[in-house]
Amino acid sequence: MDLQFTEEQLLWKNKVRELMEHQVAPCPAEIDANEVFPEDIKELFAKNGLFRTVVQPEYGGLDGKLLTLCLVIEEINRFCSASSIVLGNQSLGAAPIVLWGNEEQRSKYLPGIASGELLASFSLTEPNAGSDVGAMTTRAVADGDDYVINGNKIFITHANVADVQTVFAKVNVDGKDRVTAFLVDKGTPGLSIGNKEKKMGFRGSSTVEVIFEDVRVSKSSMVGNIGDGFRIALDALDKGRIMVGGMATGLAQGALDAATAYVQERSSLARQQTIQFALADMETSIQASRALTHKAACKYDDKEKDHIRFSAMSKLFATDTAMTVTSSAVQVLGYDGFSKEYPVERYMRDAKIFTIFEGTNEVQRLVIARDLLEQK
Ligand SMILES: Cc1cc2nc3c(=O)[nH]c(=O)nc-3n(C[C@H](O)[C@H](O)[C@H](O)COP(=O)(O)OP(=O)(O)OC[C@H]3O[C@@H](n4cnc5c(N)ncnc54)[C@H](O)[C@@H]3O)c2cc1C
Structure with missing residues (x-):
């Protein structure tokens, strides 16, 4: 399998990066402190067509590719987890209708979900x-x-x-x-x-x-x-887990960005080999998470037989990586890492849920092992 992004996918990735940098980047700490669903982020996403990434084209969606959703949601979670779950939960909520709904159900709900008029x-x-x-x-x-x-x-x-x-x-x-x-x-x-x-x-x-x-x-x-309910839930979660891989990769990248910027500002830290090694390990594991998540998304989009195992592996690896990377980022910043003046403590708190929801990481290991052992 040769991974290549379409021009449209790259355009969306860049568009979302700009949107997040210019309109959302100053807000995540406030959203975290307020503990209220960010209605303005939902409106921003609706206005910019981001909910179209969760629905197939016939009902107002974009290209219907999970890889596109992964690219977009990674860019969102690089800055703000609460914003990424606005899109992520729309995808999970819509999945039973996208994957299993009949024509009547799809035409009733999916155009509204794609436009952001409806939340699922x-x-x-x-x-x-x-x-x-x-x-x-x-x-x-x-x-x-x-x-x-x-x-x-x-x-x-x-x-x-x-x-x-x-x-x-x-x-x-x-x-x-x-x-x-x-x-x-x-x-x-x-x-x-x-x-x-x-x-x-x-x-x-x-x-x-x-x-x-x-x-x-x-x-x-x-x-x-x-x-059919059990199968519907599993199908929605198989799709959702790859998206969570994208979310976790974005969050880890955000933590590395913050740690790198901090170290660049303090030349005494930048000279320490332990700090250099921490950054190098973070970068390496993030690249591996991204590669595995994209591979899983392509397998899902291409309906390859082993996509369920890859879905579980991408969720497991990327979310464990998000925990390790965010913990390292806090460590690199020392007491500043523990302070709310810097974003890395928030990244670390946010990272933990990834190993629990959409099937715990222990459950992912069961799925992977079962698939391996069942192979002839
Ligand atoms: C912030 C947040 C948002 C959520 N959003 C949603 C949502 O939108 N919709 C929804 O339906 N749910 C949602 N959940 C629930 C989430 O999916 C569950 O928490 C998750 O499925 C784990 O279930 P549990 O918490 O009951 O843990 P348990 O199943 O009780 O597991 C407890 C521990 O035992 C381990 N364990 C359990 N069974 C096994 C086994 N067979 N083999 C090995 N280890 C095992 C688990 O891995 C875990 O470590 C959300 C949870 C949180 C925290």
């Missing part, structure tokens, strides 16, 4: 069902032409601002529980938002509990068929 979220996790999705207790019961949903989800990104969310619930058929996906619109009676989490990082993104009390949705809101 992905409601899978429950109090006792994170990695173990099968333990979910949210239920949907058939009632005439409708389904009635009861249960609650936790740690759901942007569900408080989302216009539509994909909700995963169990439907009982002939005594067997089958995980099934439903699209639930904002304002549906019985749907409410509970606790908002106080978080270590990604503080500008809202992470909330979602409560379903006799939420009635029509049968036409089911994505796929009864029992």
